[in-house]
Amino acid sequence: MSDKTFGFETLSVHAGAAPDPATGARALPIYQTTAYVFEDADHAAALFNLQTVGFIYSRLTNPTNAALESRLATLEGGRGCTVASSGHAAQVLALFPLMGPGAEIVASSRLYGGSLQQMKNTYPKFGWAAAIVDADEPENFKRAVTENTKAFFIESLANPGGVVSDIEAIARIAEASGVPLLVDNTLATPYLCKPIDYGATLIVHSTTKFLSGTGTSMGGAVVDSGKFDWSRGAKFPSLAGPEPAYHGLNFYETFGDMAYTFHSHAVGLRDLGPSQAPFNAWLTMLGIETLGLRMERHCANAAKVAQHLEKHPAVAWVNYAGLASNKYNKLAKKYLPKGAGSVFTFGVKGGYDVGVKVVDGVELFSHLANIGDAKSLIIHPASTTHRQLSDEQRVSAGAGPDVLRLSIGIETVDDIIADLDQALAKATA
Numbered sequence: 001m002s003d004k005t006f007g008f009e010t011l012s013v014h015a016g017a018a019p020d021p022a023t024g025a026r027a028l029p030i031y032q033t034t035a036y037v038f039e040d041a042d043h044a045a046a047l048f049n050l051q052t053v054g055f056i057y058s059r060l061t062n063p064t065n066a067a068l069e070s071r072l073a074t075l076e077g078g079r080g081c082t083v084a085s086s087g088h089a090a091q092v093l094a095l096f097p098l099m100g101p102g103a104e105i106v107a108s109s110r111l112y113g114g115s116l117q118q119m120k121n122t123y124p125k126f127g128w129a130a131a132i133v134d135a136d137e138p139e140n141f142k143r144a145v146t147e148n149t150k151a152f153f154i155e156s157l158a159n160p161g162g163v164v165s166d167i168e169a170i171a172r173i174a175e176a177s178g179v180p181l182l183v184d185n186t187l188a189t190p191y192l193c194k195p196i197d198y199g200a201t202l203i204v205h206s207t208t209k210f211l212s213g214t215g216t217s218m219g220g221a222v223v224d225s226g227k228f229d230w231s232r233g234a235k236f237p238s239l240a241g242p243e244p245a246y247h248g249l250n251f252y253e254t255f256g257d258m259a260y261t262f263h264s265h266a267v268g269l270r271d272l273g274p275s276q277a278p279f280n281a282w283l284t285m286l287g288i289e290t291l292g293l294r295m296e297r298h299c300a301n302a303a304k305v306a307q308h309l310e311k312h313p314a315v316a317w318v319n320y321a322g323l324a325s326n327k328y329n330k331l332a333k334k335y336l337p338k339g340a341g342s343v344f345t346f347g348v349k350g351g352y353d354v355g356v357k358v359v360d361g362v363e364l365f366s367h368l369a370n371i372g373d374a375k376s377l378i379i380h381p382a383s384t385t386h387r388q389l390s391d392e393q394r395v396s397a398g399a400g401p402d403v404l405r406l407s408i409g410i411e412t413v414d415d416i417i418a419d420l421d422q423a424l425a426k427a428t429a
């Protein structure tokens with residue numbers, strides 16, 4: 001299939017998954033195999049030398065995973081993709097070719113709590129440092145750049161605060177600083193936002209969320225735009241110098257705009273090992289077939305719930321970028337013209353105690369730590385996902401004591417609203 005001539009919904013169903021040439025099976029087969037038979041010794045040698053593309057061992061590549069990689073690269077408008085066992089694994093994999101001891105990232109303070117946790121406590125064990133800045137002021141990225149900076153990291157639509165990043169402005173500063181811009185596009189999905197169109201270099205996903213779509217499968221992905229010159233400024237020796245981890249191969253010289261993706265498989269997945277299970281890739285492929293339909297309903301339902309809560313007497317504030325009253329509404333109109341997603345926060349009058357009572361009072365909503373399910377989900381971040389952070393970090397990440405996070409599902413919207421109304425009534429009685 002030539003990709004350029006088809007619409008998003010068509011590509012969501014077809015990209016990366018032609019009928020199986022061996023059997024004619026129309027559905028993508030699950031290649032539940034660890035290894036692949038070599039044609040002969042020369043074929044094996046060519047595969048190991050990366051002189052021919054093919055399959056060796058499923059830690060590195062697998063045909064079911066390759067179909068998902070092809071589909072995600074197409075939907076994001078990228079050149080190549082690597083899937084991983086989770087969103088967090090994808091983030092480590094995404095940074096790995098860029099970083100080394102002493103290297104730094106500049107990241108938004110509005111990132112998902114788990115990502116801030118990685119940067120603050122775990123990356124330092126690799127000798128990687130992160131400067132955390134307020135992304136509302138794109139100039140903050142410029143101010144934080146040092147000669148050791150290797151990447152900028154933002155979320156297009158942030159979890160949980162309904163915060164939209166000015167991708168284009170931050171991409172311009174990344175370009176001027178000679179570093180790639182990584183965008184976590186989990187909450188928006190490529191249906192709502194394509195960060196590469198605005199200058200992003202690398203996209204990371206937790207496919208666990210809207211892409212798989214029904215709360216069944218952990219997974220992550222890194223999509224490379226193929227547009228970054230890795231030889232620029234000699235900042236990225238693993239990609240544009242002799243890579244000791246692959247017998248001195250210069251990936252950029254050898255593979256050009258596929259250098260990053262080849263490195264992610266041949267070195268990243270090979271040595272770190274966070275490969276996605278083919279069954280999860282298969283479920284995610286199935287999920288993506290309905291991505292557009294689901295996102296349309298997710299967004300429409302979320303907009304109605306946000307409007308309802310904004311008028312609710314027990315609610316102090318609503319932070320949904322799709323509301324005209326929201327500080328990020330202008331950015332949402334630019335970057336998310338089809339809808340501002342379905343994950344947002346609101347504050348209850350009465351703070352922490354009322355927040356905890358609401359999550360205990362819901363009946364249709366599930367109280368759990370996930371987003372992007374077809375089912376409506378609720379959580380009180382201060383007592384759960386964000387509890388490891390300091391008070392200051394919590395507030396800065398949009399997860400203060402009165403905050404509830406919703407992930408609005410695709411159920412009948414009146415039922416979603418009725419459930420929140422009864423839970424709020426009980427919690428404030």
Ligand SMILES: *Cc1c(COP(=O)(O)O)cnc(C)c1O
Nearest residue numbers: 086087088112159186206208219
């Ligand atoms: C969930 C999430 C992650 C982490 O993904 P996992 O699949 O849970 O590892 C990263 N970023 C965002 C925005 C997320 O919502």
